[in-house]
Amino acid sequence: MSHPEPRPLTLSARGPLRGTVTVPGDKSISHRSLMFSALAVGESRIEGLLEGEDVLATAAAMRAMGADVTRDEDGVWRVHGVGVGGLLQPQAALDMGNSGTSTRLLMGLVASHPITATFTGDGSLSGRPMGRVIEPLSRMGADITASPGGRLPLMVRGLNPAVPIEYTLPVASAQVKSAVLLAGLNTPGITRVIEPVPTRDHSERMLRGFGADLRIEDGADGKIISITGEAELKPQHIVVPGDPSSAGFWMVAASIVPGSEILIRNVCMNPTRAGLITALKLMGADISEIDAREMGGEAVADLRVRHAPLSAIEVPPALAPSMIDEYPILFVAAAFAQGRTVARGAHELRVKESDRIATMRIALEAAGVSTIEHEDGLTIEGSGGELLPGAAHIASKLDHRIAMSMAIAGLGARRAITIDDVSPVATSYPGFFGVMESLLVA
Numbered sequence: 001m002s003h004p005e006p007r008p009l010t011l012s013a014r015g016p017l018r019g020t021v022t023v024p025g026d027k028s029i030s031h032r033s034l035m036f037s038a039l040a041v042g043e044s045r046i047e048g049l050l051e052g053e054d055v056l057a058t059a060a061a062m063r064a065m066g067a068d069v070t071r072d073e074d075g076v077w078r079v080h081g082v083g084v085g086g087l088l089q090p091q092a093a094l095d096m097g098n099s100g101t102s103t104r105l106l107m108g109l110v111a112s113h114p115i116t117a118t119f120t121g122d123g124s125l126s127g128r129p130m131g132r133v134i135e136p137l138s139r140m141g142a143d144i145t146a147s148p149g150g151r152l153p154l155m156v157r158g159l160n161p162a163v164p165i166e167y168t169l170p171v172a173s174a175q176v177k178s179a180v181l182l183a184g185l186n187t188p189g190i191t192r193v194i195e196p197v198p199t200r201d202h203s204e205r206m207l208r209g210f211g212a213d214l215r216i217e218d219g220a221d222g223k224i225i226s227i228t229g230e231a232e233l234k235p236q237h238i239v240v241p242g243d244p245s246s247a248g249f250w251m252v253a254a255s256i257v258p259g260s261e262i263l264i265r266n267v268c269m270n271p272t273r274a275g276l277i278t279a280l281k282l283m284g285a286d287i288s289e290i291d292a293r294e295m296g297g298e299a300v301a302d303l304r305v306r307h308a309p310l311s312a313i314e315v316p317p318a319l320a321p322s323m324i325d326e327y328p329i330l331f332v333a334a335a336f337a338q339g340r341t342v343a344r345g346a347h348e349l350r351v352k353e354s355d356r357i358a359t360m361r362i363a364l365e366a367a368g369v370s371t372i373e374h375e376d377g378l379t380i381e382g383s384g385g386e387l388l389p390g391a392a393h394i395a396s397k398l399d400h401r402i403a404m405s406m407a408i409a410g411l412g413a414r415r416a417i418t419i420d421d422v423s424p425v426a427t428s429y430p431g432f433f434g435v436m437e438s439l440l441v442a
């Protein structure tokens with residue numbers, strides 16, 4: 001799971017992108033497919049699973065806790081679950097690699113099982129705050145010993161039976177929401193999460209699909225999500241839709257490089273994930289949805305993206321939860337827009353795989369873009385469609401989305417941009433550079 005050998009990469013402008021791309025399966029849905037299948041009784045089948053390192057870390061952890069997880073030659077994954085309450089004591093520490101989603105959701109699962117698990121991760125993950133899940137899970141009775149600052153490595157000693165809680169999310173985080181709901185799955189009674197600001201709702205949709213008794217109501221302080229514990233999950237056949245976060249790189253690449261026209265197939269259009277499309281359209285991007293349809297409880301469409309001159313906007317802060325992973329690539333779009341884009345209200349970017357506000361500010365400045373750093377975002381002076389000066393060395397800071405965003409920026413740079421290490425791209429989009437090549441020569 002670690003990347004001992006940094007893999008540098010150098011790029012500069014290479015002409016338009018053309019052709020069709022099918023992005024890999026959605027990362028959030030892939031993690032949840034494996035976890036929920038591992039808790040169902042019987043065999044689930046998963047098609048289109050993202051085979052990135054983060055999801056493979058989840059697969060390995062579910063195996064370590066007793067599920068039988070295999071991959072057929074045709075790429076279909078089969079999971080024989082142990083049933084809610086049936087997770088086994090892992091024999092070694094669970095290596096979560098770079099994956100915050102694996103860590104926080106699995107901490108929730110362990111919290112209400114009679115097992116103890118140690119979680120370790122890479123340098124990036126070991127710097128990320130886990131207090132946000134430690135707090136509610138401790139209230140449910142889990143005994144959690146973390147490294148200083150509530151960080152990894154940490155150990156979760158589950159309590160069985162755990163205590164149901166009502167928890168109002170202090171940060172807009174689908175990971176915290178999901179950690180509490182997953183702990184609630186094996187907790188007698190009703191566990192409630194109150195979500196003042198909506199975040200991605202894949203856990204809710206999928207848990208219902210697996211047969212859990214999960215209710216959602218509107219309350220005075222936001223959505224109230226209630227799960228009835230000691231649930232029995234039924235095995236499913238899941239088809240994972242394409243990852244809108246991965247699609248975002250190609251949306252921006254085609255928008256900023258003149259002469260580009262691409263079709264991105266099979267993109268998950270769940271409204272809690274669609275903020276980047278909204279923001280790019282506000283900037284004047286030419287993105288059209290084709291063949292909107294439903295796949296496994298999620299809205300899906302193909303997206304046709306043509307180059308278009310972009311204009312600066314004030315990015316509506318209300319979009320933040322629905323495009324939280326897309327800010328780095330939105331910042332790249334802003335670097336090519338006419339005028340000054342202001343993106344605020346995204347403080348959570350400070351605690352992602354890297355501090356994405358500082359990392360992108362440094363990267364864009366190095367490539368010749370003027371920026372102003374705010375506590376909760378960036379102001380970016382766009383080039384008005386001109387190539388960026390480039391001639392930059394970029395530190396990707398073990399952050400896949402920084403590496404991919406700056407690679408796209410490289411496609412609009414006069415002189416080369418060198419990224420110090422693109423190996424973290426394998427955590428979420430192993431085929432990224434192959435797809436880039438195919439779109440550039442098509």
Ligand code: S3P
Pocket residue numbers: 027028029101172173174175176178200324325348
């Ligand atoms: C995710 C939730 C988001 C997101 C992450 C995936 C999930 O994190 O940034 O990439 O699958 O639940 P937060 O919950 O920390 O906002």
